[in-house]
Amino acid sequence: MSKRTLVRGGLVITAADEVHADVLTEDGRIVALAANGSDVAASWTADRVIDATDKYVIPGGVDGHTHMEMPFGGTFAADTFETGTRAAAWGGTTTIVDFAIQSPGQALREGLDAWYAKADGNCAIDYGFHMILADVNEDSLKEMDLLVQEGITSFKLFMAYPGVFYSDDGKILRAMQRASHNGGLIMMHAENGIAIDVLVEQALAAGRTDPRHHGEVRKVLLEAEATHRAIQLARVADAPLYVVHVSAEEAVAELAAARDMGLPVFGETCPQYLFLSTDNLAEPDFEGAKYVCSTPLRPREHQSALWRGLRTNDLQVVSTDHCPFCFNGQKEMGRGDFSKIPNGLPGVEHRMDLLHQAVVDGHITRRRWIEIACASPARMFGLYPxxxxxxxxxxxxxxxxxxxxxxxxxxxxxxxxxxxxxxEGKRITGQVETVLSRGEVVIDGRKYTGRPGHGSYTPRSTCQYLT
Ligand SMILES: NC(=O)NCCC(=O)O
Ligand SMILES: [Zn+2]
Ligand SMILES: [Zn+2]
Structure with a gap:
């Protein structure tokens, strides 16, 4: 028996359009749109009619950067695939692309299978995977080709975190060369980790151990330098590049210059860089630890460049980099040594709301909201339409x-x-009311009606900005 749901009377907003339309879904797919009040729309029948009068009807959010259950700094990100995807649904996100991890010495296959197993049967919404390359060698380069064919079409490399995920320039170049042949997209954590580690050592030796020093040693210049270097390496390899969690004005300038040259270079920022700052990192009594992430929060003056980049399309995507660690027991591991604070912030639940607040505040238009939070990440990671x-x-x-x-x-x-x-305490105008994931109502008038296991693994095609 087919199941039809009709969303009636709302303002449908996509990256391209805003129209007053009714939306008919059947068996998990959208089957038709028709002008609200038209004869066609009036003739539709459905098992359930959802009244969207005076509401927006928008695509489910696509969060292209999450880390559920991620092992990091001797602990694990606090959200499991079950709790994290449920929170995402509450916030109007219906797809995440999480990061499977290759540990050094491990095959990509082994890492990927472990992530399939973690997510399988547990997710409330659909999900895909990128692959973190922590050990670039002949075998893992060959495996990249197989993964692209399997729907894992993007690979994150790190210029930061020496001894953990770090790849040197030679390894990065090799992975980029491979991606230029197999259609994969290299995602780059662009910070000069070798230089940062020197500054960390010097700061700790001088007794500068508080969370705010995490921001001070991870200098803007070292983000900009790494972004520049990543772009040049991608040019040499003739490969596309996507720079993750861009936080600094100078890094946006590197991306803008590359894009002005017509290079296939893309950038993502995150709500924390748009709404928070080094003032938070400097909060007393170790409260600043709550805001430790990398790239770090920057002085407030950087925010206008990030908003401008989002408006001018020098930045294309806003993802959360959701990687939560509890204050008690996890962030506290770094009391007396900021370098031991696990890096990452919670955010998967709030991205759609914070970006709606940006619409209310006049930073972006409604359509740009949907573009940077839904359409553009879907295109970037081969999920559109x-x-x-x-x-x-x-x-x-x-x-x-x-x-x-x-x-x-x-x-x-x-x-x-x-x-x-x-x-904490931030006021937002706007709220998710009801959420459908492949036609199933998972949030119903601010009540959770989803279930673990509804969410399906979603293989992806290659980046659709390149075809
Ligand atoms: N961003 C962060 O601080 N933690 C998650 C790992 C990463 O994305 O680098
Ligand atoms: Zn990163
Ligand atoms: Zn991340």
């Missing part, structure tokens, strides 16, 4: 969003499995 839009044939991943609701973000009310919020 199945994900990221509202159109016949697309998955029925739909959010009914109330643009007038008022909410206050807090650890007391969020659904991420972490004991603090980096946005």
């Amino acid at each position: 199945k994900k990221g839009t509202i159109a016949p044939g697309a998955d029925a991943d739909i959010v009914i969003y109330d643009p007038h609701a008022e909410q206050t973000l807090s650890a007391r009310t969020h659904h991420m499995d972490v004991d603090y919020s980096v946005y």
